[in-house]
Amino acid sequence: MLAPVVATARAAEPFARPAELEPDIQFWRQVFSQIDSDQAFLHDSRHLDVIYETVRIPPGASSKDRRRIADKVRDRYKATLKLLARGERENLDAEQRRVLALWPADVSNEELKEAAKRIRFQQGLADNFRAGIARSGAWQPFIKEQLREHGVPLGLAALPHVESSFNPKARSHVGAAGLWQFTRPTGRRFMQIDHVVDERRDPFRSSESAAKLLAYNYSVLESWPLAITAYNHGVTGMRRAVKKLDTED
Known part of the structure; x- marks a missing residue:
């Protein structure tokens, strides 16, 4: 049969x-080979090459603890992206300039507004991958x-x-x-x-x-x-x- x-x-x-998948491939390569489960990427869920921060997860953190950490850091970047989405480009502090630089020079305010809704927390898998x-x-x-x-x-x-x-x-x-x-x-x-x-x-x-x-x-x-x-x-x-x-x- x-x-x-x-x-x-x-x-x-x-x-x-496809060349269009290369940023995604590189992102997952980092997740599986460069950061262990005590770290996580805070990144854009559509444009995986936009990684805002590598977040440390304390040893023994529970799922609830991880969610709390993720929410706290996510809220900070959400506020920054919303500010940038209003067209603010003058008198930005170093952190705001760094976040803006992660995007193309011609990024629109609308794209930044949408990006504030797409902040994702991806825990590292390198140690699990090695064990696997x-x-x-x-x-x-x-x-x-x-x-x-x-x-x-x-x-x-x-x-x-x-x-x-x-x-x-x-x-x-x-x-x-x-x-x-x-x-x-x-x-x-x-x-x-x-x-x-x-x-x-x-x-x-x-x-x-x-x-x-x-x-x-x-x-x-x-x-x-x-x-x-x-x-x-x-x-x-x-x-x-x-x-x-x-x-x-």
């Missing part, structure tokens, strides 16, 4: 790397074998770094679980998930299932970037987006 899916998946195009690399060695050979068998690009063996840091015990706030962060509805298409057994927590069964799901997504969408996005958003949602926007980019 999977033979046509595998055959289609093996006709994969290489992953494109150490854990991944136990399963990478099997994962690559499954991807190869189902015609999925071997580069996607790195996907659990993003999903769970290769932690088979990981669980998200929406109930996704395991190495590949399957939700219950999606996981049940490939695995046993009930009150007795939850195969999402089995690195081998979940890896086999992830390869099947990715191959299926590609067979429907005929694009690896879309197939990967559909891993979290679903094939139906991606088909709807393609139709609405009339593009696969």
Whole structure:
């Protein structure tokens, strides 16, 4: 039954790397390699190359503490951006000039006004990423074998770094679980998930299932970037987006 899916998946195009994505790529490279979980970037959620500050998170800070820290720093930058959005350019202090310099010289007041609504707090992941690399060695050979068998690009063996840091015990706030962060509805298409057994927590069964799901997504969408996005958003949602926007980019 999977033979046509595998055959289609093996006709994969290489992953494109549009120049427009370079700022985003560099941002996430820094998050995963340069700042640990005791730091965070305060940045613009649309223009990821606009990083206002690297914020220190105290050891042992709870989720509530992190939110409080984020809100306090965010409010300060929000006030600065609102001031700049009113057209203020004279008599700016050093901090206000620094924030303005993060934007293009011709930035509009309207853009700065909108930027005040887009300040995001991204915690560092470098230490978790290093731990994930150490854990991944136990399963990478099997994962690559499954991807190869189902015609999925071997580069996607790195996907659990993003999903769970290769932690088979990981669980998200929406109930996704395991190495590949399957939700219950999606996981049940490939695995046993009930009150007795939850195969999402089995690195081998979940890896086999992830390869099947990715191959299926590609067979429907005929694009690896879309197939990967559909891993979290679903094939139906991606088909709807393609139709609405009339593009696969």
